[in-house]
Amino acid sequence: MIGQADLAPPAPAVLRERGQREVFCGLTGIVWLHRKMQDAFFLVVGSRTCAHLLQSAAGVMIFAEPRFATAIIEERDLAGMADCQDELDRIALQLLERRPEIRTLFLVGSCPSEVIKLDLGMAAQRLDRHLAGRAGGGPRVLHYSGSGIETTFTEGEDACLAALVPHMPAHENAAAPQLLVVGTLPDIVEDQFQRLFAELGIPAVGWLPARRLADLPPAGPATRVLLAQPFLGETMRALQDRGAQRLDALFPFGAEGTTDWLRAAADAFGINPMHVNRVVAPGRERAKRAMAHSHDRLRGKRITFLPDSQLEVPLARFLSSELGMVPVEVGTPYLHRDLLARELPLLPPATRISEGQHLERQLDRVRADRPDLTVCGLGLANPLEAEGFATKWAIELVFSPIHGFEQAGDLADLFARPLRRRDILRV
């Protein structure tokens, strides 16, 4: 007799490693979060290193009067804690005076601020109370940690969104289920999904983060959460604490992933499957047509992901099931087994999944595996190219529109382009 466990697909073995990690810290999330939240300002409380990281990551964007900055801790701040809180108040108030349009001020914790145990939660509460008395209601002051010791790259967004959850209003009509899409998406992608949800007949969709603080969507037991990004464990937990339920779905990459994601929402709202098929079909067909360009170049090619954003597992699933690529190693900084429960079984059984990193050992594996394409950070991309490996730098996958039907072709092309380039070059 065959037991239930034998029927479930085998859970892939996971290689867990510790050692040097070549990853960004959570502060980097500010670079895209501030573009999405138009009335928010991100004040990092940290060191010169933090400021240097932000300007290195933000590149040329830093000059367009950005809504983020660093309060750099100096020698005299380290002398006494009380002084530090006063300094922070002074800087925050000076900042808000200069930028009166700001409605949310995030105090963002860093490694130095956490190691010296500077209580940003207290600072945020104090400033929030102080500002609440202002005419027309002052800006809200919130806090989260984007430190390297606590967060890896996209986990900075997770921490930020989790900090917003307690400030989401309660549902007015708590009986009717309401859809909440969580995770920063480029506006154009959000608008595409908005149209699809409307066509499906799903009423009033909430988006977290909202473009403006005043539009923060409601949350509660009626909330049905559709995660747009795989790195949102803390946010999901905070939403569950308010009674929200997660809709299990593939992440919306490619024709199949996007279909599954939309269908999960439609099912939760009792939409007729025939209607879902009708609404989804045109986009799904377009996505497949757009990906066809890259199909020949990617099919059968072996790919390795080094850990970066937690997008690695869903992207490997997309490349494997829709474009015929062969994932060799899929590295992720953190593996949320429950959020990826639908994704993991779809990876080919031979895929090596690794969580965490020991950089030198992992690079040894890349050299031994000799994949056709390696997805990695900018600190590793050129050195690997010089060793003869084709690479795709991972950060672009976080900044570019890649979700949904209309972006599926672009997403495939992001992986096909470095291979195409190697074929073109004659130098």
Place this chain on the structure above:
Amino acid sequence: MQLAVWTYEGPPHVGAMRVATAMEGVHFVLHAPQGDTYADLLFTMIERRDRRPPVTYTTFQARDLGKDTAALLQDAIRQAAARFAPQALLVGASCTAELIQDDPAGLAQALDLSCPVIPLELPSYQRKENWGAAETFYRMVRALADPAVRAGPRQGRRPLANLLGPCALGFRHRDDVVEVVKLLDSLGIGVNCVAPLGATPADLRHLGRADFNVVLYPEIGAEAARWLGRTFGQSTIDVVPIGIGATNDFIQAVAALAGVDPAPALAAAGARLPWWSRSVDSTYLTGKRVFIFGDATHAIAAARIASEELGFTVCGLGCYNREFAREMRAAAARHGLDPLITDDHLAVEAAIRASAPELVLGTQMERHIAKRLGLACAVISAPVHVQDFPARHSPQMGFEGANVIFDTWVHPLVMGLEEHLLTMFRDDFEFSDVAGPSHLPPAHLPAAPQAPAPAEPAAAPGWTGEAERELRKIPFFVRNKARANTERYAALHGRAQIDLATLYDAKAHYAR
């Protein structure tokens, strides 16, 4: 606390990384939290290096705090020493590790490695990137230079120099070294060691063999040169050969110190800047107002070139590295200016606005400020983006460096002039949009539209139409001055209306 959106310099451990990355056979173990590896991409992307910087990070996380960060550091050191087998190992802490107070020096020494271990103190909350580079290089020189190696007797051999200061992520350091080596060679002087760029710890061991030191970038090399002077009695050349005058001074100083004839080097045929600058085409550069900001070395050199070699008027001068405030104050005094010594880019922007320059020479930051203010600009100093690590040979030093500088600085101005000309002749029949490119046959042009009658320019308040029309016949680059003078003259003489006579009366008045 200090509010910062943009920083001119990174933290001191980035300076240490610049030295480690510049050298061969060195490995640096940095006690740092997860995330500090971002600095790798400065080297692999901006400088486009084909290897990872030789840096191992401990990348500790929150769960490691309070129990085993020291063990983590020791593991990292042991593994890096085994894997990379460096000739010398640097150990240091970044800003966060500085706070948790593991002792990298003691922990490394306890491991009893076979290679020399050089511990670095990098006070992240007081000092910055350039200081970190200078300190690291100084520590390495001090630890590695063999006091027994000395310059031998001079008979029958070329004098030998060390070139100190060129570094990874240095603005044009790669090509400056080529130019200075060429200059020294034309003087019959050999190079004992270029460091840190391209040097190994073994090379540093033999620094004492040189007769003297040439400090190309005082920000990075001066500290080590001072110690070498004390220890080996080597003299230091600290004239930085950026610009024709400075290059000539450099040649004279080096020749005097080495006891060689400077004439052949001074007569080098490669310098085109002097003739380019004297050619009549450059006359319009005279008195152009230029604002200069960068690291002290490049800013001071640029100010001399601007005033003595291109005939500009320096209307603002400053630097972001406080360590060189004294040198900067002296240089600014020569130009009759108060120096701007600040690392706050908003203060720089305010100073640029206030001094109303026609050209801004600065860093990447000033490039963006100038763009916002609609001013011409050229880059003279780090920090810089990827485009200022060019593939082509582009030194700043020596005679070829002067050629590069002439082109680089004049280019945005010529562009400015072209832009003005196009604006000036916008209504000209041959320049209008419908005329199309002049080198293509007119056959495919759309039928000429009926030209609308040119609109009568509206006269400014106080001006008669006739006077306003006459004013517009004056070339644009003096027109505003003419307008201002005329209005001042009219006010002075109580004339309510400016007519043709007032215009020409004013012209005659100010001509004296």
